[in-house]
Amino acid sequence: MTRTADRLFVVQFGAERVSKNLSLAGGPHHLYWEPLYGVIVETGEGRVLFDTGMSRASHHSAENTAAYRAGGVGASNLDVPWHLYPEPPRTDDWNWGLPGDPLVAGLAQVGLEPSDISLAVISHMHVDHSGGIGTLTAAGVPIAIQRRELEFVQSGAVGIAEGFNALDWTAPGTQWRVIDGDEELAPGVRAVSTPGHTPGHQSLLVDLPESGSWLFAGDAADLAQNFLDHTPCGSCAGGTDEDAQNAAESIDRLLALARERQARLIPGHDQVVVNAVRHPRGGHR
Ligand SMILES: [Zn+2]
Numbered sequence: 082m083t084r085t086a087d088r089l090f091v092v093q094f095g096a097e098r099v100s101k102n103l104s105l106a107g108g109p110h111h112l113y114w115e116p117l118y119g120v121i122v123e124t125g126e127g128r129v130l131f132d133t134g135m136s137r138a139s140h141h142s143a144e145n146t147a148a149y150r151a152g153g154v155g156a157s158n159l160d161v162p163w164h165l166y167p168e169p170p171r172t173d174d175w176n177w178g179l180p181g182d183p184l185v186a187g188l189a190q191v192g193l194e195p196s197d198i199s200l201a202v203i204s205h206m207h208v209d210h211s212g213g214i215g216t217l218t219a220a221g222v223p224i225a226i227q228r229r230e231l232e233f234v235q236s237g238a239v240g241i242a243e244g245f246n247a248l249d250w251t252a253p254g255t256q257w258r259v260i261d262g263d264e265e266l267a268p269g270v271r272a273v274s275t276p277g278h279t280p281g282h283q284s285l286l287v288d289l290p291e292s293g294s295w296l297f298a299g300d301a302a303d304l305a306q307n308f309l310d311h312t313p314c315g316s317c318a319g320g321t322d323e324d325a326q327n328a329a330e331s332i333d334r335l336l337a338l339a340r341e342r343q344a345r346l347i348p349g350h351d352q353v354v355v356n357a358v359r360h361p362r363g364g365h366r
Pocket residue numbers: 205207278300
């Protein structure tokens with residue numbers, strides 16, 4: 082018999098302004114705000130958090146801002162007003178987060194503190210997903226990551242210009258739970274290997290008793306359109322033909338798994354979808 086988790090919350094930590102051609106290969110160079118969110122899953126063996134948003138240190142990093150700005154050069158729609166809730170502040174910032182530590186503020190929205198999390202799962206080490214590792218490490222929370230991803234960033238191959246911040250994987254005392262491929266992490270919670278966007282990217286499959294299966298893609302698919310068009314994101318951090326091939330296959334894999342499970346397939350950065358699955362009071366069961 083399949084074990085299930087108990088309850089699920091979707092919490093938005095902030096947003097980032099990026100070009101659609103980063104999220105959708107071959108897409109237009111058109112800027113818009115993409116949400117940064119985490120998923121909190123309550124299980125019989127504690128709470129699992131999937132993805133952690135961007136750290137305050139990265140928000141305040143001039144180098145990080147410069148990297149975002151460089152990615153936006155040449156876009157024509159900087160002043161188009163955003164039309165969804167939440168509405169980012171109309172400033173020159175390229176990203177925004179909840180006040181203080183965005184992860185702490187996000188967890189507080191559902192009455193939690195970092196120490197209430199039993200295990201944090203990081204889809205990949207891009208700065209907009211791994212920013213909570215330092216805070217979680219300080220709270221004694223172990224961090225689940227694919228071995229290939231950890232080895233990739235520890236090799237020193239990438240830095241802030243590529244969207245990675247070493248502060249996120251060098252927090253003293255981080256308790257890594259290193260994963261090779263698919264693995265059950267808690268009752269009803271499973272890591273699903275979806276490499277390509279980064280070499281060791283992973284997604285998360287959650288089974289709930291009433292609402293059924295949820296498949297959180299992470300950046301294997303930023304937008305619903307990645308699935309509709311059968312098209313991966315616009316960048317592969319590893320940069321090889323094999324990475325591009327893996328990214329295409331990861332889209333196929335998620336679509337097949339979603340069909341098989343009749344799962345809700347949730348992309349990593351789609352504000353329309355995040356708003357649609359924002360949990361009801363008391364969470365999804
Ligand atoms: Zn990413």
